[in-house]
Amino acid sequence: MIIAIDGPAASGKGTIARRLAAHFGLPHLDTGLLYRAVGAKALADHVNLDDEAALAALAGALDPAALDPEALKAGAVGEAASRVASLPQVRAKLLTLQQDFARQPGGAVLDGRDIGTVIAPEAEVKLFVTASPQARAARRHAELAGRGESVTLDAVLADILKRDQRDSGRANAPLIRAGDAALLDTTDMNIDESWQAALALVAAKRSGRVA
Template sequence: MIIAIDGPAASGKGTIARRLAAHYRLPHLDTGLLYRAVGAKALAHHVNFEDPAALAALAGVLDPAALDPEALKSGAIGEAASRVAAVPQVRAKLLTLQQDFARQPGGAVLDGRDIGTVIAPDAEVKLFVTATPEARAARRHHELLGRGEEVALEAVLADILKRDERDSGRASAPLARAADAEILDNTGLDVEQSWQAALALVERRRRPGGPS
């Protein structure tokens, strides 16, 4: 079973994906970490973000097994990830890696922005997790403060809106809900309620005669 989870920044899709993977005992890939890793390398090596070939070269030598999620969660890396994700050459380098992960025996859970539309369009279960920009900004702001990053809520909201526009408007694999994806708007839900709602949607899809 392949579970494809898409959604904008700070929608909670990563938390849901991890819990679904644990529940169904499936491997999980946060595809956003791949782009964060490329963005982090570009920042560390002072690579020009207007140089697609140089960014693609960084993506070409990426080792998913070596990714450190905690080290890749800063706000600056998130902004860099959004920029490199809009580069078609970078997306092309990472496409096969993600598709191979999705198609491994037994299935997998993947979360990102183009899983249900590009990476695994044949996934048995597709969720599109979203929330209002204000709710997502508040979550991200709380997360950043918890890591000791002093940043104003207004700045976080502005960053969320900018990333939404870039992710949805890019020419290559834009953020979009797959036509057959279940929508989960968790604006008014806490983490546990969001997880339970996601699990219910997956189970509904898995039932014989469920939505297709």
């Protein structure tokens, strides 16, 4: 079983994906970490974020097993990741890696921006997880503050809106809801409520009760 979970930043899709993977005993890939890793490497090596060929080379040399999720959660890395993710050559380098992960024996859970539309359009279960920009900004602000990063809520909201526009407006694999993806709006839900709602949607999709 392949479970594809898409949605904008800070919608809760990552937490939901991890819980679903644990619940069903499936491997999980946060595809955003791949782009964050490329962005982080570019920042560390002072690679211009508009140099598509150089960034694609970084993507081609990426070792998914060596990714450190905590180290890749800094705000600056998120902005860099959103920029490199809009580049076709970078996406092409990472496409096969993601598809191979999705199609491994037994299936997998993947979350990102284009899982249900590009990476695994054949997925048995597709969810599109979203929330209002204000709710997502508040979540991201709390997360950053918890890690000791000093940033205003207004700045986080502005970054969320800019990333939404970039992710949804890019010509290559934009963030859109797949036609057969169940919608989950977590604006007014806590983590446990979001998880329970997602689990119910998965059960409904598997039984054919959700189109």
